[in-house]
Amino acid sequence: MVSEEKINSALQKVRWLVLDVDGVLTDGKLYFDNNGNELKTFNTLDGHGIKMLQNSGVRVAIITGRRSSVVERRAHDLGITKLIQGREDKFTALQELLSDESCRLEDIAYIGDDYPDLLVMTRIGCPIAPPNAASPVMERALWVTRACGGEGAVREACDRIMLAQGTFDSALAPYIGEK
Secondary structure, X not given: OOOHHHHHHHHHOOOEEEEOOOOOOOOOOOEEOOOOOEEOOOXXXXXXXXXXXXXXXXXXEEEOOOOOHHHHHHHHHOOOOEEEOOOOOHHHXXXXXXXXXXXXXXXXXXXXXXXXXXXXXXXXXXXXXXXXXXXXXXXXXXXEOOOOOOOOHHHHHHHHHHHHHOOHHHHHHHHHOOO
């Protein structure tokens, strides 16, 4: 069991939150209509948490093994400009994504749920998993959210990062009538 102090210390350093999609931003199920179009459901709590986190100064990116125009649209709607799709080699994708950025691996939080996420999760500072993740992923996570993927896990992580960094109250202030 990792101490709260160690978790908070890692969360305080986070400058980038990198997300997987299926099983993290979604429930991990694949839905297809009769025409073969892929459908995904996203949680609005996650979306708002991402926006608040970005406004607090933490950058957000997505790396996913599948390609989907739905994910591209969701990323655009959330103001996420760093998106890499169709890549199972997620650590190489992460290095490419950050090649023009000044960021240390220890300053990255990553939320993943399956084996393709492990190489990234074992090399960055703050690996996070939802409780619906594969067991080897949860075992290597610094912290496991209470909420499952697609059910608020990302929001929980965003809030916890802001709490650790002391930016949560100012991010919440506009919603409770404070400046």
